[in-house]
Amino acid sequence: MNILDTIMEKAKTNPQRVAFPECCEEKILQAARECADKKICIPYLVGTPKDIQKAAEDFNISLDDMVIYDASDSEKVEALIAAYCSGNTMFSEKSMRRRAEKDAMYTALMLQAVGEADVTFAGLTHSTGEVILAGQMVIGLKEGVNTISSVGIFNIPSYQGSKGSLLGFGDSAVCVDPDSEQLASIAITACDTLHTLLDWEPKCALLSYSTCGSGTGPFVDKVTEAVRIANEKRPDLAIDGEFQLDSAINPAIAAKKVNRESKVAGQANIIIWPDIDVGNIGVKLVQQFANADAYGPMLQGFAKIVCDCSRGAPVSELVGNIAMSCVRAQGEKHER
Incomplete structure (x- = not known):
């Protein structure tokens, strides 16, 4: 058994909830589908349901066993923002609302910050810098760490x-x-x-x-x-x-x-x-x-696991990175 097989088997022992804010992308949906089928994680597709469903139909990918989080549901997102901002955050509800309206990655990260997701996985349509900036802003750094x-x-x-x-x-x-x-x-x-x-x-x-x-x-x-x-x-x-x-x-x-x-x-x-x-x-x-x-690179230094994937990565590499992120999230929970 090679290293990735070992990691995937470990991920299956306690599947983590992975938030995918780029879930209308074909490779993301394919990776999420493979992860759901192999029980590596529980995919949370964060976006507008009709757009997600249309993308799934266009790419002929089943959404079975995946959770769709409606980022266009203003009442639901308002409740999420309120929960996030109640946790001594330095950002106002107005500021987070503006960011969430522009980019579902902020909604995914807030879900993770309040404990409704375990990993945020992005990078196919966002640059590494964008992922790091959003992760630092919403999730923050791990105690004792001064750099991502x-x-x-x-x-x-x-x-x-x-x-x-x-x-x-x-x-x-x-x-x-x-x-x-x-x-x-x-x-x-x-x-x-x-x-x-x-x-x-x-x-x-x-x-x-x-x-x-x-x-x-x-x-x-x-x-x-x-x-x-x-x-x-x-x-x-x-x-x-x-x-x-x-x-x-x-x-x-x-x-x-x-x-x-x-x-x-x-x-x-x-x-x-x-x-x-x-x-x-x-x-x-x-x-x-x-x-x-x-294998990698894996981002490290955040208070919770945030993964930035390579835009040119094949689906198999995305699945491997998701599995590694899930195992790291398992370990972070155990340490806490």
């Missing part, structure tokens, strides 16, 4: 690390040039995300062109300070660096380069890129030259 970031998982056939062919990585999609505080937040959140998703005990390496002071300069300083901050905030997590990639994942090289005790050196199961340039290039190098799959 992303995490992914490599499945590298030719690699045998501490988790076999799997290796977590972040952030390659959101934070362009994180400072030390943000880098520490990315590392901490990545550890929590992958622990929830895969039951890993995280061993997280912050990467650099330097290993333990072999190089100097502001780029190295940023990483070493991030390690210090992360360890101060979460001493329960194994987060270490600064390491070059080989020192992070290869025990033999770590033994030569890392002349101090480390729970992470040579056995990292999560690597943190120093910036998005390195992350984007690194992901594509691994995909192209190692024939690896890269």
Whole structure:
């Protein structure tokens, strides 16, 4: 059983309610249909019923076992806005009404915020920036987190690390040039995300062109300070660096380069890129030259699970991302 099969089986044990505000899109309806059929989640289609039904007819997709939330029902939406704004929100009912009238994504996120949905899934017609902005506004950040970031998982056939062919990585999609505080937040959140998703005990390496002071300069300083901050905030997590990639994942090289005790050196199961340039290039190098799959990126750092999918993603990838989001939502509930 591969990683996605394992995650899908886990999602089925406690299907979560997933709000789809882009539910008139063919790929979203196809993904929701597959998820409902496989009992991966309970799809909540958030929009105007007649538009949803017309799209389903046009694409020949059954709406059985899906919940349609009528975002055009002013009385229902007013009650939702009132419930949301009663929870010490900084936004007025008038402000949220205006946003909900323009974009069903805000209605979906409010449903999630008040506990009527567990995950919001968007990104096919919304940009990543729009999803992040709306998520920050309506859902907010997780306690102790100061930035939204992303995490992914490599499945590298030719690699045998501490988790076999799997290796977590972040952030390659959101934070362009994180400072030390943000880098520490990315590392901490990545550890929590992958622990929830895969039951890993995280061993997280912050990467650099330097290993333990072999190089100097502001780029190295940023990483070493991030390690210090992360360890101060979460001493329960194994987060270490600064390491070059080989020192992070290869025990033999770590033994030569890392002349101090480390729970992470040579056995990292999560690597943190120093910036998005390195992350984007690194992901594509691994995909192209190692024939690896890269699952994600998954947004992290919100108080509840918000998923941004790739516009070009096939339905199979959407289903995988939905399943991962549901398992994360299961874990978040358990932690609360």
